[in-house]
Amino acid sequence: MRRTDPEGHGPVRYGPPLPDDGLPVLPEIAAVLAAAAGRAESEPVGGGTALLEAACGYWGRRGLPTEPEQAVAGPGAPALLLGLTFALGGDVLVPRPCAAWWAPYARLLGRPVFHVATPAECGGVPDPYALLETVRRVRDEGGDPRLLVLSVADDPTATVAPPEVLHETVEAAAGEGLYLVSDETWRDTVHAPHDTVLVSPAEMLPEQVTVVTDLAGAHLPPGWPAAVARFPAHHAGNGLHARVLDVLTALGARVAGPVALAAGYALAEPEPLTARIGAAVHLHARVAAAAHAAAVGAGALSRPPQAGRHLYVDLGPLRAGLSSHGVGDAQDLEDFLAARLGMPAPGGHRFGDDLAALRVRLSTGALLAGTDEERAECIGSPTPLELPHVQRALIHMKSVFDDLRDDAQRWESPR
Incomplete structure (x- = not known):
């Protein structure tokens, strides 16, 4: 999603699609x-x-x-x-x-x-x-x-x-x-x-x-x-x-x-489909829980994800650090996080939220990205979070959020 001009701040044609599951077709x-x-x-x-x-x-x-x-x-x-x-x-x-x-x-x-x-x-x-x-x-x-x-x-x-x-x-x-x-x-x-x-x-x-x-x-x-x-x-x-x-x-x-x-x-x-849906839900639940832990561990706000392949994160508590990167609203945050995380991070304004609020939707499917073989391995693994490509993606996400927390602490006014 490219940066939009001020008059078209977040137009419909750049709206985000439904979160992908990141898995091969059954x-x-x-x-x-x-x-x-x-x-x-x-x-x-x-x-x-x-x-x-x-x-x-x-x-x-x-x-x-x-x-x-x-x-x-x-x-x-x-x-x-x-x-x-x-x-x-x-x-x-x-x-x-x-x-x-x-x-x-x-x-x-x-x-x-x-x-x-x-x-x-x-x-x-x-x-x-x-x-x-x-x-x-x-x-x-x-x-x-x-x-x-x-x-x-x-x-x-x-x-x-x-x-x-x-x-x-x-x-x-x-x-x-x-x-x-x-x-x-x-x-x-x-x-x-x-x-x-x-x-x-x-x-x-x-x-x-x-x-x-x-x-x-x-x-x-x-x-x-x-x-x-x-x-x-x-x-x-x-x-x-x-x-x-x-x-x-x-x-x-x-x-x-x-x-x-x-x-x-x-x-x-049929049974093959229900088995696949159950396995995919279990996989995305685990990845979403890990992503949620990374976000709230850095001081962001987010309700624990209960469904879907996504989570919604409020980075308002980290505003001071984000401001040092030129992030002042949800469109800025979308651009900044998409570049830092290497994955789509549509801002809350795409979902009717306030443009001034620093909120984003993050999709778990993007954290499973890899070769066809790596993505197929995710669905059958008893420990998907330990697969190298998934582990790298989660570590990278955690480091991005931790860096934002550190930036915010540096820029906060002393008490």
Whole structure:
């Protein structure tokens, strides 16, 4: 990500992609795609029968019974969110920070986007009292808030919202008549699934929630774009479902035929895939914990990562040292850390956070980078943090953070 000019400080076209897993493609799913390479026919808009039935099975195993007429597939979650935003109309509410791709689609449609502070416990969902105050203020100013986008397993903060916090937020949203889109891209990447309770808003408010899942979260490589959406049953979701299909049709937003077959295979969750997902989650949990320890050990602030392949770090306590390097805001920090770490370090402003705040999202996949053989070794190793290329990357990260801590201590005013 190159430095942007002052007027375009962090424009959309430099927005960060979803965190990569840094691993080779699973051979079994690569074989499915390869076998489908000769498929000439197009996948229907919204997804074919086999793909939608696989999606229904996926949600059913997670306590969300679904019929094919409630489901839609698209070439990535952004296309689905664009369709939903257009179909619902009105102003959009999102937590601060939020996934980098949420707000641009509303702005593309000319819809105002309002960021709402998150609770102390987690990111991904607005604080219920802050949500009520924001809705009141927007309406007092003549706005029309209709849609709240949230995420229980969050990008960028890598936290999982506790059910009681989520329940309060959902209740507040329902009381204000808001429709909810729940981005559940990262729900299958929870680091400690037996110790972490993850509840979908669709379980709490079934008639006012659409669930969106981008398969790049856990099931497919990011370069194979596919996502699925689950609408409320019966009359509550029928009209919205139809309007979203209209948008996808107008955009020609279809899942590529070979990718659709790979997505159907992935959503059916055969044993090779579930084993790979489990191993990858365990690997990234360990790497994220090591990266988190390096950051907080140097004095930075970060909630312990609970899901995904990333962590969100606040380097505000090290501002004095960073200032000596010319770092004054999140864009400066992005440029500085990307150069020092040798990996993408998108600033918090990419996620709707304050430009002045010194926050970044760091991805664990970049710490696994190496040859194909080295990356494959990561997934099967009982001690991945001791592999030479991973160990070098973590040592380098720790040294960068430690240097910043030392710089900050040197520049702090004596007491």
